[in-house]
Amino acid sequence: MRDAYYQQVVQAVTAQNEARVEAEEEPIIIDDAFKAQWYEEFPLGYVEHRLSWQPGGEFNDWVSKHNSIIKINDILFMHAGLGPELLALSSQEINDKIRTEILGDIDFDNNLGEAETGPLWYRGLAMNSQSDEAPHLANLLDT
DSSP, X not given: OHHHHHHHHHHHHHHHHHHHHHTTOOOOOOXXXXXXXXXXXXXXXXXXXXXHHSTTSHHHHHHHTSOSEEEETTEEEESSOOOXXXXXXXXXXXXXXXXXXXXXXXXXXXOGGGOTTSTTTOOHHHHSOXXXXXXXXXXXXXX
16 A cells, blocks of 8 residues: 555656746656655555544544543543643534544644644643643643
């Protein structure tokens, strides 16, 4: 699958190169170094992973049927955490937005599913210093 995807990339770059030459721009050289760099950036499993997350894919189907954030009793469950910007949203709003994105309606200017502050990726509470995160944690617990 990765090899087939690479061939599509080569075709796309070749077409871009024709436009670049017409615009008197330097074409992208498609050589062994280009291929090696591309294969390093897109390791084995990358294409399959992306396909699994597309609408109709195995991961997409499962994740789209579940909430990304859920509160059970006094415990809030999610994959990562919530950044300060999201405290104004309800868990239902967050779940609805991520579910909509997972099913293919992505707002590329405001993609919550891939946002570093969203419930799938926020690592501030684990990675930042306690003093930096203490005010946010207090607000999160109050919310």
